[in-house]
Amino acid sequence: MPNKDLSARLSEARDAIFKRIDxxxxxxxxxxxxxxxxxxxxxxxxxxxFDEIPNMPRPSVSGHAGRLVVGTxxxxxxxxxxxxxxxxxxxxxxxxxxxxRLLAKLGVFAVLLSNAAGGIRTSxxxxxxxxxxxxxxLSGINPLVGANDDELGPRFxxxxxxxxxxxxxxxxxxxxxxxxxxxEGVYTAMLGPxxxxxxxxxxxxxxxxxxxxxxxxxxxxALQHMGVRTAAVSCITNMxxxxxxxxxxxxxxxxxxxxxxxxxxxxxxxxxERIGAADWASTTGRFRAKK
Numbered sequence: 001m002p003n004k005d006l007s008a009r010l011s012e013a014r015d016a017i018f019k020r021i022d023x024x025x026x027x028x029x030x031x032x033x034x035x036x037x038x039x040x041x042x043x044x045x046x047x048x049x050f051d052e053i054p055n056m057p058r059p060s061v062s063g064h065a066g067r068l069v070v071g072t073x074x075x076x077x078x079x080x081x082x083x084x085x086x087x088x089x090x091x092x093x094x095x096x097x098x099x100x101r102l103l104a105k106l107g108v109f110a111v112l113l114s115n116a117a118g119g120i121r122t123s124x125x126x127x128x129x130x131x132x133x134x135x136x137x138l139s140g141i142n143p144l145v146g147a148n149d150d151e152l153g154p155r156f157x158x159x160x161x162x163x164x165x166x167x168x169x170x171x172x173x174x175x176x177x178x179x180x181x182x183x184e185g186v187y188t189a190m191l192g193p194x195x196x197x198x199x200x201x202x203x204x205x206x207x208x209x210x211x212x213x214x215x216x217x218x219x220x221x222a223l224q225h226m227g228v229r230t231a232a233v234s235c236i237t238n239m240x241x242x243x244x245x246x247x248x249x250x251x252x253x254x255x256x257x258x259x260x261x262x263x264x265x266x267x268x269x270x271x272x273e274r275i276g277a278a279d280w281a282s283t284t285g286r287f288r289a290k291k
Contacts, residue, residue: 025079028103032115034257042071076276097222118240153225167231174270185210189217198242
């Protein structure tokens with residue numbers, strides 16, 4: 001049988017949110033470690049603690065506020081997850097992707113994700129922003145394992161364009177708008193919570209990875225399952241193990257994310273403006289896109 005009442009639990013969470021908002025979100029966002037400041041820039045905002053949302057798992061990691069904020073960016077209605085939960089916190093795969101599935105249930109047609117990541121490409125430095133072109137899932141976990149819930153999506157979703165080419169193009173245009181050089185590369189997901197060893201980083205570089213982290217990939221898989229366009233940006237908050245000889249600390253992640261706060265907010269504002277201005281060949285709503 002499909003995961004018991006997953007669709008019902010998502011609907012219950014969605015209905016609780018719609019009781020307090022009067023706009024229809026069209027773009028969703030997920031803000032990673034230390035990157036939650038973007039949610040504070042929304043207009044006409046309504047905020048929900050994850051505790052207020054039925055069935056919503058709560059994060060326990062520093063840098064993840066655990067709030068859903070609904071508002072507008074340049075008149076584009078958005079729903080923002082200010083923080084996420086992770087597999088390494090002990091959450092089940094279903095729980096780890098519940099938040100992004102909820103964004104889909106709220107009716108968004110696209111989700112922009114962000115994360116803090118370790119840099120593997122030698123030309124990177126802390127503070128680099130990298131648009132994710134593709135991913136490698138080495139977490140050992142896929143949120144679609146088990147019986148498929150046909151109400152949510154197909155048994156075998158295609159991942160060829162998991163990171164939507166048009167959304168990525170609009171991100172590059174947005175970076176040009178603000179005069180920022182946006183890098184692009186491949187993100188690898190590991191389970192965590194320990195950081196990788198230097199030998200593992202050498203392996204990942206050989207495999208073609210440019211950055212490594214402990215999130216995002218399960219969410220992208222779940223969103224593809226539900227037919228939602230996705231794109232993602234990594235904030236390179238530290239160089240990966242063995243590259244500098246320094247010991248890695250989570251506090252460094254938060255400090256670096258804070259240092260690029262202004263650029264990150266400007267980039268995502270410009271990106272959402274571009275999405276709002278684009279012609280998506282809509283047939284069921286202003287931004288509802290054909291797959």
